[in-house]
Amino acid sequence: MKTGVIRNSGQKCWRGLVDFDLPEKHHQEAFEMWGKGKRFGFVKISDKKVYWYACVNEKSFESYREITDIFKDFDSLALKIIEATANDNIICNTISDLTSIPQWHSENLCLIGDAAHATTPNMGQGACQAIEDAYIIGKLLDNHQDFKTVFEKFQSIRRKKVDYIVNTSRSIGKVSQWEKGNSLRNFLMRLIPESIHQKMAKKIIELEM
Structure with missing residues (x-):
C-alpha cells in the first residue's frame, strides 16, 4: 500500500x-x-x-x-x-494535508479519516469525514462479509467527496492568507451568489449512500 x-x-x-x-x-x-x-x-x-x-x-x-x-x-x-x-x-x-493515496486498502486493512485523506482545517471537515468513513463502512458491512469487496466499494463511494474537500480546503487556505490584492479578493468574495454557497454546503453535508 x-x-x-x-x-x-x-x-x-x-x-x-x-x-x-x-x-x-x-x-x-x-x-x-x-x-x-x-x-x-x-x-x-x-x-x-x-x-x-x-x-x-x-x-x-x-x-x-x-x-x-x-x-x-x-x-x-x-x-x-x-x-x-x-x-x-x-x-x-x-x-x-496529505496528497491523494491511490489505494486506501490492502487485504484486511483499510485506512480511513486522516490516515487516508488528511485535510487542512479550513472547512472544518477533518473529523466529520472520518465519521462519515466509519458510517459508510458500517453500512457496507451490513450487506457484505468480504473485506475486499467492502473496501473497494468504500473507496469508490468516498473518493470523489474527500478529494473535493481536501483540494477545496487547501484553496480556501491560500486565498484567505493572501498578502497582496486583499481588496480585490474581498470584493470578489462579496459577489459570490448565495446559491453557490448553498451548493457547496449541500456537497459537503450530503452522504453518498
Missing part, C-alpha cells in the same frame, strides 16, 4: 481554548476575520468555553514575538480572546 505525502501549507496556526463571555451576537455562529497573510477565528463550544485559532504565513512567523503583535490591527475582540487564554491552553503547529 502506497502512502501519501504530507504537504506543508506554508501556514502556522495557534489554537486555544478559553473561558470567555462572547457578545450575544456571536453565540450561534463561527466567526473568522481575514487580514494580510493572517486570519483569526473563534466559535463558542459551550456555555463558557470558546475555541479560537490564529493563522499566519510561515515566512512571517519568525518575525513576531507574541500572537497579540500579529493581530494588533484586528478587531479588539480578537486580542481580548487571546489575552484571556492561559499559555498552557494554546498550541502551535504547521497546517498540513
Whole structure:
C-alpha cells in the first residue's frame, strides 16, 4: 500500500481554548476575520468555553514575538480572546494535508479519516469525514462479509467527496492568507451568489449512500 505525502501549507496556526463571555451576537455562529497573510477565528463550544485559532504565513512567523503583535490591527475582540487564554491552553503547529493515496486498502486493512485523506482545517471537515468513513463502512458491512469487496466499494463511494474537500480546503487556505490584492479578493468574495454557497454546503453535508 502506497502512502501519501504530507504537504506543508506554508501556514502556522495557534489554537486555544478559553473561558470567555462572547457578545450575544456571536453565540450561534463561527466567526473568522481575514487580514494580510493572517486570519483569526473563534466559535463558542459551550456555555463558557470558546475555541479560537490564529493563522499566519510561515515566512512571517519568525518575525513576531507574541500572537497579540500579529493581530494588533484586528478587531479588539480578537486580542481580548487571546489575552484571556492561559499559555498552557494554546498550541502551535504547521497546517498540513496529505496528497491523494491511490489505494486506501490492502487485504484486511483499510485506512480511513486522516490516515487516508488528511485535510487542512479550513472547512472544518477533518473529523466529520472520518465519521462519515466509519458510517459508510458500517453500512457496507451490513450487506457484505468480504473485506475486499467492502473496501473497494468504500473507496469508490468516498473518493470523489474527500478529494473535493481536501483540494477545496487547501484553496480556501491560500486565498484567505493572501498578502497582496486583499481588496480585490474581498470584493470578489462579496459577489459570490448565495446559491453557490448553498451548493457547496449541500456537497459537503450530503452522504453518498
